[in-house]
Amino acid sequence: MNKTIVAIYADSKSWMAVEMRRNRQTAEVVRWFDELLPSPELTAELIRKKWREKHFSSNKAVYLLSPEWVSYRLLQFPRLPPDQLQAALQLEFESKNIYYKVLEVKNQDQGTEVRIALIEADRVQQYMAPLETAGLEISWSGWIFQGIHEFLNFHSEYFDRHLPRLCLYGNDLTIEFQMFDEQKLLYRRGFGFGVSKLKAEPLTFTRELGEELRLSLAAAGNLFGNLSDKIWIFGRWPADIRELEGLGAELNFKMTTPLRTRLAGIRVDEATPRLAALLGIGLDELGWGCHESWRLQTTSQTARNMRRRRVITGVKAVAIVTLMGCGLSLGFIARSLKDLKNQRWIAERSRQLEHLELLNRETQENLKRIVALESWLERRGAELEFLRELQEHLPEGTMIEDLMLEDGYLRSLSGQTPSVSLLLKKFHDVPALRGLKLKGSITVTPTGNEQFQLEGMRKIEEKSP
Amino acid sequence: MKMTSREKNLWLCVLGLIVCFIIYRIVGWKSESAPMSGKAQISLSTAYQLLRSERNIIARHQAVNRQLESMYQRFLSDSSLETSKLVLLERMEGLATESRLKVERKSLIDFGEGIIGVSLEGTALPEEIFGLIYQATMAEIGLVVKRLQVHRNLETGTLKYQLIITTKLVKGGGSA
Numbered sequence: 090m091n092k093t094i095v096a097i098y099a100d101s102k103s104w105m106a107v108e109m110r111r112n113r114q115t116a117e118v119v120r121w122f123d124e125l126l127p128s129p130e131l132t133a134e135l136i137r138k139k140w141r142e143k144h145f146s147s148n149k150a151v152y153l154l155s156p157e158w159v160s161y162r163l164l165q166f167p168r169l170p171p172d173q174l175q176a177a178l179q180l181e182f183e184s185k186n187i188y189y190k191v192l193e194v195k196n197q198d199q200g201t202e203v204r205i206a207l208i209e210a211d212r213v214q215q216y217m218a219p220l221e222t223a224g225l226e227i228s229w230s231g232w233i234f235q236g237i238h239e240f241l242n243f244h245s246e247y248f249d250r251h252l253p254r255l256c257l258y259g260n261d262l263t264i265e266f267q268m269f270d271e272q273k274l275l276y277r278r279g280f281g282f283g284v285s286k287l288k289a290e291p292l293t294f295t296r297e298l299g300e301e302l303r304l305s306l307a308a309a310g311n312l313f314g315n316l317s318d319k320i321w322i323f324g325r326w327p328a329d330i331r332e333l334e335g336l337g338a339e340l341n342f343k344m345t346t347p348l349r350t351r352l353a354g355i356r357v358d359e360a361t362p363r364l365a366a367l368l369g370i371g372l373d374e375l376g377w378g379c380h381e382s383w384r385l386q387t388t389s390q391t392a393r394n395m396r397r398r399r400v401i402t403g404v405k406a407v408a409i410v411t412l413m414g415c416g417l418s419l420g421f422i423a424r425s426l427k428d429l430k431n432q433r434w435i436a437e438r439s440r441q442l443e444h445l446e447l448l449n450r451e452t453q454e455n456l457k458r459i460v461a462l463e464s465w466l467e468r469r470g471a472e473l474e475f476l477r478e479l480q481e482h483l484p485e486g487t488m489i490e491d492l493m494l495e496d497g498y499l500r501s502l503s504g505q506t507p508s509v510s511l512l513l514k515k516f517h518d519v520p521a522l523r524g525l526k527l528k529g530s531i532t533v534t535p536t537g538n539e540q541f542q543l544e545g546m547r548k549i550e551e552k553s554p
Numbered sequence: 555m556k557m558t559s560r561e562k563n564l565w566l567c568v569l570g571l572i573v574c575f576i577i578y579r580i581v582g583w584k585s586e587s588a589p590m591s592g593k594a595q596i597s598l599s600t601a602y603q604l605l606r607s608e609r610n611i612i613a614r615h616q617a618v619n620r621q622l623e624s625m626y627q628r629f630l631s632d633s634s635l636e637t638s639k640l641v642l643l644e645r646m647e648g649l650a651t652e653s654r655l656k657v658e659r660k661s662l663i664d665f666g667e668g669i670i671g672v673s674l675e676g677t678a679l680p681e682e683i684f685g686l687i688y689q690a691t692m693a694e695i696g697l698v699v700k701r702l703q704v705h706r707n708l709e710t711g712t713l714k715y716q717l718i719i720t721t722k723l724v725k726g727g728g729s730a
Contacts, residue, residue, distance in 0.1 A: 494701065
């Protein structure tokens with residue numbers, strides 16, 4: 090569902106509102122009105138009636154502050170870190186029940202210059218009361234310069250891209266000169282009189298307007314160098330503004346009144362200059378703004394927004410935890426069902442499986458028996474092989490008198506030989522006979538042979554290393 | 555999109571839960587290979603393995619049985635100890651006759667643990683003794699020399715010998 094917002098403006102003489110909706114690519118104007126106030130003050134009943142009459146579908150709104158209630162100040166502070174500067178401003182204004190917004194902080198050698206916009210808290214309460222009584226939920230309040238800035242940014246490719254942009258805003262009570270780039274309000278100057286002076290004193294108005302405009306353009310030119318040759322006209326000006334066009338020609342500037350927008354939906358055409366600031370703060374709320382810090386919120390609005398954010402976060406958390414819980418539960422249930430299915434499947438085949446396991450066990454046992462029997466059979470012939478080696482390597486004239494082989498080991502070997510050392514040397518060269526040790530002493534027989542007795546625990550099946 | 559610290563914490567919790575879930579699934583996979591509760595103590599993977607290789611198991615069992623049967627033919631049966639001893643004695647007498655070994659004394663020995671033997675003693679020539687050992691090695695039944703002791707009589711030049719030859723008794727042996 091696309092986000093819908095109502096931007097509303099009221100001063101002592103007139104009021105206007107525009108309902109805007111965000112669609113995929115752009116914003117659209119759903120409905121709007123711009124009327125004179127029937128009574129000096131806006132009432133809840135009037136608001137409800139107009140809402141019903143115009144079929145406004147949303148009660149969520151943002152409010153455009155009337156410039157007649159806003160004042161601007163330039164304050165000087167010593168060089169302070171940002172948090173201390175903020176604390177100093179809070180101390181200065183909160184005790185006086187004034188809402189403020191910092192527009193610019195300029196650090197200079199002598200100190201810090203801070204430009205701020207101010208409005209009395211009582212005044213805010215005064216315009217907020219009928220709106221809230223009528224059932225509207227005001228999220229925040231915006232400034233004229235903020236609305237115009239966001240409007241021009243939204244239309245930067247539509248009108249022209251030349252920066253900085255020069256604007257002249259006017260209503261019955263006030264006229265302001267403003268200069269913007271894409272990010273900031275670069276320069277602002279109030280003229281001290283409104284458009285209503287044009288009707289009362291047309292000549293004086295034109296002269297004073299020209300002077301003020303010259304001064305403003307000169308100051309802006311000094312601060313920022315190259316200026317655009319176009320001045321955008323916003324606000325509630327008389328239909329025929331030849332005076333402005335004449336002034337523009339004198340000053341070599343083209344006074345341009347926007348008569349169309351790139352917004353979809355209901356066309357506003359000639360009402361564009363009057364509605365521009367309102368459309369701007371609407372666009373800000375719909376997500377095209379870049380100055381959330383300029384939004385003014387009362388304490389109750391801040392608390393309400395925090396509460397709403399907490400509720401949304403809480404709902405999201407509950408939804409996520411619920412989904413995760415459902416997922417885990419379903420996972421557990423699926424796992425149990427799967428286990429149950431597997432158990433049944435195994436139970437159906439349990440006899441077959443037990444039989445196969447039994448066969449496996451028997452096979453293993455039989456293999457062990459086969460290995461044992463094979464190792465028994467491998468012992469055959471070892472004695473023969475040993476005796477053959479012995480016979481082959483006996484030195485000439487050697488006679489074996491005693492021999493004992495038992496359980497695969499040569500226990501003793503004794504006899505006579507011409508030379509025991511030669512015998513042992515010969516045995517040493519034969520792996521099967523190596524390791525036989527002389528037992529006792531060598532005696533010489535009457536025949537001249539040497540009597541020997543050898544012993545060895547050498548297993549006759551051992552292979553040579 | 556800027557997130558508040560609360561939203562960041564929320565996303566961390568979500569990620570933590572996802573990680574726990576993944577770990578739970580991994581543990582679940584491992585436990586599938588463990589034996590399941592209930593009557594059957596066989597795990598699912600073991601059951602699949604057994605059923606897949608059923609033919610192989612049966613064929614292997616049969617082949618091993620056949621091999622064991624043929625091995626058993628080379629040994630004496632343990633069903634009747636005295637009968638097997640007699641058979642062994644007869645075989646040894648036959649071998650002694652074939653190798654012309656003079657036997658002055660013979661006895662039957664039970665070594666226990668299914669091993670029986672025959673002890674032959676006498677006086678003979680080396681080639682006769684070696685001949686008997688060779689015949690025993692080549693015999694059908696599994697005969698192993700347990701002990702060979704020879705002593706040469708220097709005066710007469712003859713060899714006195716004692717030869718103990720053993721065999722195993724097995725269940726299902728066929729050479730009785």
